[in-house]
Amino acid sequence: MDTVFRDVRLVDGGGGPSFRADVGVDGGRIAVIVREGTGSRPTGRRTVDAHGLALSPGFVDMHAHSDLALLRDPGHEAKVAQGVTLEVLGQDGLSYAPVDDRTLAGVRAQITGWNGDGRDVDFTWRTTGEYLDRLDHGFGGEGIAVDAAYLVPHGTVRMLAVGWENRSATDAELGRMRRLVAEGLEQGAVGLSAGLTYPPGMYADDAELTELCRVVARYGGYFCPHHRSYGAHALRAYAEMIEVARDAGCALHLAHTVLNFAGNEGRAPELLRLLDAARAEGVDLTLDSYPYTPGCTTLVSLLPSWTAEGGPDAVLARLCDDATAARIRHDLEVAGSDGCHGLPVDWAAVEVSGVADARRAPGYAGRTIAGLARERGEEPWATARRLLMEDRLGTTVLLHVGHEENVRAIMRHPAHTGGSDGILHGAKPHPRAYGTFPHYLGRYVRELGILSLEQCVAHLTSRPAARLGLSDRGLVRVGRRADLVLFDPETVAAGATFEDPRRLPTGIPYVLIAGRFVMEDGRRTDVLAGRAVRRAPAP
Known part of the structure; x- marks a missing residue:
């Protein structure tokens, strides 16, 4: 046995009651779980006294903007120190694959505010598969800080096939977009994102989105839209995305699910009724949110x-x-x-x-x-x-346009997962980039009691793993990957604030990816255990 964690409070990701246990890890997988008082205690080459700590699956950031950060910063403490072991990239319809030279230049210019201009990154890839390969090789062939999955970005695909024109795609252009999306999914992407308040994706009509979502459905992926309004027409925009997914027969994951701006105060129950009705009618629907009221763009x-x-x-x-x-x-x-x-x-x-x-x-x-x-x-x-x-x-x-009552109501929903929407670039970034996951645990679990610890961990682990189709992650079970977080439920907190947005969290001493310590005694190790996570296409 490589490592044994003694006397943990095991919060296994399933949402059920936590319990005291010893947990053993061997060969990158969970080898044994012994409940307190039920058998002989396991031994290993290393034993960690984890009394007072909770052990859970690694956290999954369902909405990340680390597309270049993972290639420029081997430490990536912004996420590793939060207990994040997997990020989903390619969000909001704009990222760096698939591209040609012209499209890459346009994307780099458009989302400089998200990721910098990329002059410090060697853009050796053009296809989705080549980008995933680049993540695998990371730094000197050793990989990257955390695991990463990728969504084919609709706006980038449209830029490649149609350009920046505000019009419907021709049949030939739509056919090219379908092929580009299919190729990305065949090469390992987990779905399709859209940014429908960002050009050029915002120029697409619902017919275009539906056709592309039909391709996604054939490969068993999901559609993740940043839809057309989070303000004056927010409920109508949510309903529009539900109709697109229903018509296409495609799984739907709603990005950064919020109701912001004046006029949406206290309207989360209306939104949740809309989502519940769609789920009752058979729409495969999940969502993510971050635990803050301001947005960032x-x-x-x-x-x-x-x-x-x-x-x-x-x-x-x-x-x-x-x-x-x-x-x-x-x-x-x-x-x-x-x-x-x-x-x-x-x-x-x-x-x-x-x-x-x-x-x-x-x-x-x-x-x-x-x-x-x-x-x-x-x-x-x-x-x-x-x-x-x-x-x-x-x-x-x-x-600064959000409403706290909406944030709290949305995070309680049974289809909810956590997504930081963290933009790491800039002199004063949103603290969600450095604090989303400990903020859930410290503020909304311990201080406010909005969720129980067990519920919250399920939102951050098993639910996103299920959406991503990852059967070996998201739960602490014998045989599963040892992507693990050990944290102190009494002290865990986001260090990041709006005044000091890059301060690291407290109360998370250990993080493991595939059984390897990437955080140890509260410090980042030099281990690069992250790789690209590819979804096998449906037959």
Whole structure:
């Protein structure tokens, strides 16, 4: 036996009562579980006295933006220190495979605010399979910090097949998109993501999405949309995605399930009734959320969709033209742009979290657009416009638009899983990137009692593993992979705050991936146990 954990509180991921036990690990798998008082205690080459600690399966981040971070940072403490052992990448319809040279340049420019511009990454891949291979080889062939699964990003696929045009795809273009999605799934992707408030994915109609979801269904994958509105038309947008999935016969996983912005206070019960009705009718539906009220996105994404046709250079050209900029301002501040979820923007709620280049755009991070404008003696739109142009659309922002009662209600749902939506880039990132999982355990379990410890661990482990089709993970059972977290239920907490967003959590001393210690005594080891997780296509 490689390692024995003595006297743990075993929270096995199944949602049932926890119990005292010894757990033995051998060859990367769970070899033995002995309940307290039921048999002889196992022995191993190493014994860890885990009295006072809970042992659970490794946490699965169902919505991660570590697509480049895993290739530039071998430590990746932002996630490892939280107990995350698997991340799902390729989110919100935009990522770096499949691409050609032109599309890669467009994607890099568009999501600079999420991941940086990538100048420090060697883009040796073009296909989904090649990207997964790159993750496998990681650093010097040794792998990456945590395991990673991948969703084929619809917006990138559309960029490759159609470009940046605001129109329906032709039959030939739709056929190419179907082939690209099928190839990605054959190469190991677990499903399809969409970003329907981000160009060019937002230009797709439901018929296009349904056709692509039919391809996903044939391969046993799932559809993960960032849908068309989380604000004025949020319930209608959720219903739209349910209809797409139902018509396609495709499993549905709703990304960062929230009801934000003015007018959605206390409306989570309406949303949950909608989801329950769909599940009762046979729709295979799950969801994820993060335990915070503010959101995080790029500043440019708030602009009306018509501004993005033609790509980032076209957006900058429109911002430079005074007459066009006045039209953009009207849509943002008066009409309510579709990029701002159908509501007029509240510049006091838009806080700059990072810029692509602080030399070009200094002094913005950590300040609201309204506050910066007051200091400069100008209108907020003038500040936002200048920042977009100086930073060449690379600015990320926090949106202080959420409602705590909705966050709490959604996390209780039986189809709920945890997803950080963590953007690691920027001077002042959202603390969810560094704190989502311990925040669930510390704030919403121990302090507020919104979920029991056993319920919460199931949300973060077995439920996402089931959605991903991973039969050897998500539960502490003999024979399963030893992806494990040991934490102190009395002290576990997110260190990250909005003031200090990169502070690491407390109360998580040990994390293992495939039986190898990636956190030991509260410190990151040099072990690179992560690999790409490929879903075998359905026959």
